[in-house]
Amino acid sequence: MNDYAVSVATIIAIQAIGALGLNVIVGYAGQISLGHAAFFGIGAYACAMLTTNGLSFWLALPVVLAISGSVGALLGLPSIRLKEDFLAITTIGINFIVEAIFLYTPFFGGALGIGGIPRVVFLGEKLKGVGFLWLCLAFLGASVLGCLWFRRSWLGLGCFAIREDETAAASMGIWPMKFKLSAFVVGAKLAALSGALYAHYMRFISPGDFGFPVSVMFLSMVVLGGMGTLWGPVVGAVVLGILPEVFRPIMEYRMLLYGALLLGMIRFQPGGLLGDQSLAMRVFRRLRLRGGD
Amino acid sequence: MQLFLEQLLNGLAIGAIYGLTTLGLALVYGILRILHVAHAGVYAVGAYVGLFAAQWTGSLLMGVLLAGAVSSLLGVAIERLVYFPLLKYPPYVPLIGSIAVFISLEELIRLVAGPEIRSFPAEIPLPALKLGVVTVSPPLLAVYLTTGLVLLSLWFVTTRTEFGLAMRAASQDMEVASSLGVNSHRVVSLTFVIGSFTAALAGVLVGVYYNQVYPSMGAVPAYKTLALIVVGGMGSVPGAVMASLLLGVAETLLIGYANVPLPRDALAFIAMILVLLVRPKGLFARRSR
Numbered sequence: 001m002n003d004y005a006v007s008v009a010t011i012i013a014i015q016a017i018g019a020l021g022l023n024v025i026v027g028y029a030g031q032i033s034l035g036h037a038a039f040f041g042i043g044a045y046a047c048a049m050l051t052t053n054g055l056s057f058w059l060a061l062p063v064v065l066a067i068s069g070s071v072g073a074l075l076g077l078p079s080i081r082l083k084e085d086f087l088a089i090t091t092i093g094i095n096f097i098v099e100a101i102f103l104y105t106p107f108f109g110g111a112l113g114i115g116g117i118p119r120v121v122f123l124g125e126k127l128k129g130v131g132f133l134w135l136c137l138a139f140l141g142a143s144v145l146g147c148l149w150f151r152r153s154w155l156g157l158g159c160f161a162i163r164e165d166e167t168a169a170a171s172m173g174i175w176p177m178k179f180k181l182s183a184f185v186v187g188a189k190l191a192a193l194s195g196a197l198y199a200h201y202m203r204f205i206s207p208g209d210f211g212f213p214v215s216v217m218f219l220s221m222v223v224l225g226g227m228g229t230l231w232g233p234v235v236g237a238v239v240l241g242i243l244p245e246v247f248r249p250i251m252e253y254r255m256l257l258y259g260a261l262l263l264g265m266i267r268f269q270p271g272g273l274l275g276d277q278s279l280a281m282r283v284f285r286r287l288r289l290r291g292g293d
Numbered sequence: 294m295q296l297f298l299e300q301l302l303n304g305l306a307i308g309a310i311y312g313l314t315t316l317g318l319a320l321v322y323g324i325l326r327i328l329h330v331a332h333a334g335v336y337a338v339g340a341y342v343g344l345f346a347a348q349w350t351g352s353l354l355m356g357v358l359l360a361g362a363v364s365s366l367l368g369v370a371i372e373r374l375v376y377f378p379l380l381k382y383p384p385y386v387p388l389i390g391s392i393a394v395f396i397s398l399e400e401l402i403r404l405v406a407g408p409e410i411r412s413f414p415a416e417i418p419l420p421a422l423k424l425g426v427v428t429v430s431p432p433l434l435a436v437y438l439t440t441g442l443v444l445l446s447l448w449f450v451t452t453r454t455e456f457g458l459a460m461r462a463a464s465q466d467m468e469v470a471s472s473l474g475v476n477s478h479r480v481v482s483l484t485f486v487i488g489s490f491t492a493a494l495a496g497v498l499v500g501v502y503y504n505q506v507y508p509s510m511g512a513v514p515a516y517k518t519l520a521l522i523v524v525g526g527m528g529s530v531p532g533a534v535m536a537s538l539l540l541g542v543a544e545t546l547l548i549g550y551a552n553v554p555l556p557r558d559a560l561a562f563i564a565m566i567l568v569l570l571v572r573p574k575g576l577f578a579r580r581s582r
Contacts, residue, residue, distance in 0.1 A: 032385045078566075081573060084384045085328055085527070089519045090569060093562030096516065100559035212516065216392055223389055252404065259397035266390045267375060270382050 006133050012241035013136035014197045017143045019221040019233035021190025024147065026219070027228035028156060029183035030163030031079045035091035036191055036218045038075065038098035041210025043068050043192025044199040045102060048114045057120040057200060064196050065189050072188025076181045095212050102207040113206025120200050136197055140234070143190055147230055150186060159183050163228075191218075220262050226272030235273055295426045300549050301542065306433050308541020309440035310502065312534040313495035315518045315525070316447070317368075317488025323464040323528030324484050326384065327376055330391040332492055333515035334398030335371070339364040339493025340500045340510060341406055344413050353415050353501075360493040368489025369482050377481075395515055403508035410507040413500035432502045439498060443491055444534065450487075451530075460484060464528065513558055520565040526575025535577055540564065 022036045046067050050060035078090045102108045119126040120135060127135055150156045158179040161169035166176055199205050217240070225236030243261070244254050271278050314336055321329040339360040347356030371394055379387040419438075422429040429437075451457035462470040463480045471477045500506040521540060525532030543564070544557045568576055 026385075032388075078569070082569065085322075085326070085388075086523065086569070086573070088328065088385065088388060089523050090566065092516055093520060093565055096559050096562050097566075100556050104556065216396075219389065253400075256397060256400035256404065259393050259395075259400055263375070263390060263393035263397060266386060266393060267378065270379070270386045 003129065006129055008241060008245055010133045010136055010201055012237050013133065013140045014194050014201060015218070015221065015241060016234045016237035017136075017140055017197070018191045018194035019218050019225070019237045020140075020143050020147055021187040021194065022218045023187075023222045023227065023229075023233045024150060024159075024190065025076075025183050025187035026222055027232070028150065028163065029159040029180055031076075031180055031183065032084060032088045033091045033184075033187070034088050034212070034215050034219060035075070035093075035095035035098075036187075037210045037212065037214035038095045039068060039072060039188040039191035040195040040198070040214065040218070041098060041102060041207075042071055042188075043195025044205050044210065045108055045114070045195075046192070047196035048117045048199040048205055049108075051118055051200070052114060052116060057118075057196075061193075061196060064192050068188045068192030069185045072185045073181050075188070076184025079180045079184065080177050092212060092215075095210075095215050099207050099211050102210065109206075111207065113204060113209075114199075115204040117199050117203040117205070119203070132201060136201075139193060139197060143193070144230070144234065146186075146190070151230060155179065155182050220258075223270075223272055224262070224265055226274035226278065229272070229274040232272055232274045239273075298427045300545050302427060302429060302433060304542035304545030305538065306436045306502065306541070307545060308538035309436050310495055310499055311514075311517070311521060311541050312537035313440055313443060313491050313498065314514050315521045315533045315537050316443070316530060317492045318518050319522050319525065319528055319530045319533035320484050320488045322522055323530070324460070324467075324481060325372075325376060325380070326528075327380075327387045328384075328391060328519060329376075329488075330388070330515050330519070331371055331375075331394035331398060332368075332488065333511035333518065334395045335364050335368050335489045336492040336496040336499075336514060337402055337506075337508065337511035338367055338398060338496070339489075340413075340496030340506045341402055343493065343497035344411060344500055344506055345406075347413075347415060347497075353417070353497075356415075357494065357497050360497050361490040364489040364493035364496075365486040368485040368492070372481060372485045395511070399508055399511060406508065408508060410505050412504050413497075413506055414504070415501045417501065436498055436502060439494060443494065447487070447491075447530070456480070456483065517558060517561045520561040523565050524561075524568045524576055526577045529575065529577055532575055532577030536575075 018036065018040050021039070022033065025031050025033045043064055046064045047057070047060050050063060051057055075094055079087055082090055103111055119128055120132065121127070122131070122135065125131070158169070158174045159182070161172070161174050162176050162179050170176055221236030221240050222233050223236070224239060225232030225234065240258070243257070247254050247257055265272070269275065269278050273280050275281065314333070318329050318332050321327060321332070342363045343356040343360035346359035347353050350356065375390050375394055376387050379390055417431040417435050419431040419434045421431055422434055451460060459470070459475045459480050462473070462475055463477050467477050499510070521536045522528070522533050524540070525534070525536035540561055544560055547560065548557050
C-alpha cells in the first residue's frame with residue numbers, strides 16, 4: 001500500500017471510532033447530539049497535553065478515558081431535562097463553548113494549538129505509516145466489540161427501551177437518567193479515544209480541528225450508515241472518507257456533493273444504508289431468502 | 294457618555310439585524326416545529342442576490358425587492374421539497390436535512406459567486422440624524438427603520454388579518470385548524486415566504502452595514518439564531534426579537550467595556566445555557582397553551 005492510501009485509511013479508522021461513539025448516544029439511546037466534536041477535542045487535547053509533557057501514550061490513555069468519561073457525564077446532564085430540539089441546540093452550544101475555551105485559554109495553547117506531539121511507541125518502536133494504521137484498526141476492532149457488548153448488555157437494552165418510549169421505559173423501572181448518562185459516558189470515551197489517536201497521527205492540533213463542522217461530519221457518518229446499527233457508523237465513515245478522494249479531480253465540488261449526498265440520504269433513506277427499511281437491506285434480505293429456497 | 298451612547302446605538306443595530314434574521318426561524322419553528330438551519334443559507338443567498346441586483350439595476354430598492362423574491366421562492370422550495378416529506382419522522386431527521394441544505398447552499402454560493410469577500414457599496418437615501426451628542430449614521434438609520442417597519446407590518450398581519458388568524462391557529466394545532474377549514478398548506482408556504490423575505494432583508498442590511506458579503510456569512514447566524522429562539526422561548530416571535538436586541542446590546546457592551554476573554558459568538562450560547570437552567574421554556578415564553 002502506498003503512503004497516500006495508508007493515510008486515508010488511518011483517518012477513516014480514527015473517524016470510525018468517533019462515529020461509533022456518537023452512535024451509542026444518538027443511535028442506541030436516542031439522544032440527539034450535535035456536539036460530538038467537543039468530546040473528540042477533549043480527548044485530543046487531554047492526550048496531547050499529557051504526552052507532550054513526557055507521559056507515554058499508553059499511560060496517558062487511561063487518564064484521558066477517565067477525564068472524558070467524567071466530562072461526558074457532565075455534558076450529558078442536559079439530556080435529563082431537555083429533549084430533542086432543545087437538546088440538539090444545547091449540544092451545538094456546548095461544542096461552540098468548548099472550542100472557544102481551547103481557543104481563548106493560554107493553558108491550551110490558544111490559537112496556536114499544541115504541536116510536537118510525540119509518536120506512539122509500541123514495544124520499543126515508534127509507530128508510523130502502516131504500523132500506526134494497524135494500531136488504529138486494532139482500536140477500531142476493540143470499539144466495535146465494545147459496541148457489540150453494549151448492545152447485548154442490560155445497559156444497551158435499557159437504552160433501546162428509552163429510545164423507543166421514555167415514559168413507558170421509566171414505568172417499567174428503567175431509570176432514564178442512569179441509561180442516558182451511561183450512553184454519554186461510553187460515547188464520550190470512544191470519541192476521546194478517537195481524538196487521542198487523531199492527535200498522535202496529526203502530531204499537531206488546533207481548536208479549529210474540533211469545531212461544529214466536525215460534529216456535523218460525525219453525525220453524517222452515523223446517519224449515512226444507519227443510526228442504531230452496529231456497523232452503520234463504520235460504513236458511513238468509510239463512504240464519507242473515500243468519497244472526497246474519489247472526487248478529488250473535481251475538488252471544487254466536493255463539499256457540494258457532500259451536502260447533496262447527505263440531503264439525498266436523509267430525504268429518501270432516513271434510516272441510513274444499513275437501516276431496517278433501507279434499499280440495501282431489502283435487497284440483501286431478498287437475496288438471502290432466495291438462497292434459502 | 295458619548296462613547297457609551299454610540300456603543301448602545303451600535304449594539305441596538307446589531308440586535309435589530311439578529312432580530313430580523315431570527316424572526317423567520319421563530320415563525321417556522323412556531324408552525325412546523327422544525328429547526329430551520331437552512332434559513333441562514335437563504336439569508337446569504339438574499340445578500341448576494343441583493344448585491345448583484347443592486348449593481349445591475351443601480352438601485353438599492355430594486356436589489357432588496359429582487360433579493361426578497363428569490364429568497365421567498367427558495368424558502369418555499371425548501372419547505373416543499375425537503376421539510377414537508379420529512380414531517381412524519383422524528384425531529385432530528387428534518388434538522389439534519391436542514392443542515393444538509395445549508396451546507397449545499399453555502400457551497401453553491403461559493404461556486405457561483407466566488408470565494409472572495411465582496412464589498413457592498415450602496416448609497417442610502419437617508420440623512421444622518423443628529424441626536425444631542427451622538428449622530429445616527431445613514432446605515433444605522435436604515436437598520437432601525439427597516440426593522441421597525443418589518444415588525445410593525447408583521448404585527449399587523451398576525452393580529453389584524455384573516456391570514457394572521459389562520460397562521461396562529463395552524464401554529465397551535467395544525468390538524469384541528471385544517472379540520473376547521475384553514476388551508477394549512479398555504480399557511481405554511483406563506484409563513485416561509487414571510488420568513489425568507491425578512492431573511493433576505495437582513496442579508497442585504499448586513500451587507501450594507503458591514504460593507505461586505507461572503508459565501509460563509511451565514512455560518513455564524515445559522516447557529517446563533519438557534520440559541521436566540523431558545524432564549525426567546527421556542528416559536529415566540531416577540532420573544533425572539535427581544536432576545537436578539539438584548540444579545541446585540543450585551544455583546545457590544547461586554548466586548549467594549551468588560552473585556553470578556555471570550556469570543557462574542559460564544560456569548561449567545563452561554564446565555565442560552567444559563568436561560569435553560571433557570572427558565573427552560575425561555576425568557577419570554579407564552580404562559581401556557
